[in-house]
Amino acid sequence: MASRKPLVAGNWKLNGSQTLLNEMANVLEDINSQEVDVALFVPALLAAEAVKLGLQTGVQTVSEYEAGAYTGETQAALAKQLGVTYTLVGHSERRHVFGESDEDVANKFAMAQQQGLIPVLCVGETEQQREQGETESVISAQIEAVIQKLGVAALSQSVIAYEPVWAIGTGKTASPQQAQDIHQFIRDKIAQQDQGLSQGLRILYGGSVNEKNSEELFAQQDIDGGLIGGASLKTGAFVSICESAKG
């Protein structure tokens, strides 16, 4: 895993509760260490409470707008004020269910950084795109949209999460080698523009990660932790996954 510190991030999506948050805070109390960062991307309504409980906290999306008449949006500046550290941008459910384009995602990435949040840029191909041999071009375009807008240096204050859409919530995990191949592709692509930045960039894998497959995935050279959906709602499974990212 080179010298990059792994990050294991739970994405609760539209799930979880105050009770689960309290339980999770208890079991995660001693996990964050020199060896692994652990963060929870909770529903925005739980973010302030998660921060109070001492958790490294993320929100699941932010508005691309700074402020104004945008009913229902999550404001990056307010998240930062509450003590939130990260936000996801471009999660596949935002792209495919809510129709966010690469340009929308780049705008959200920019707003997150402008307000002092660390964006976790999610990229990944659909099953059809993989079958048609488009995996690399799709991921390139998703990353390039951010680079075109902000320059490659912006990636140094970010995290990338590779999540093949066909592996999300399906139980169909990418094999460690399949995942490693794409992580290496992403790192090499960024290295063409900034070698040092690419070596320090954390690239997470997401898609049906569980306590049984996490160790082998995280052992891959270019996989620096995971973005965990379903398994982050179970305290025992999530703790095991976090432990498996350590050294």
Ligand SMILES: O=C[C@H](O)COP(=O)(O)O
């Ligand atoms: O953000 C997390 C991913 O969408 C993965 O979800 P999953 O672990 O339930 O497949």
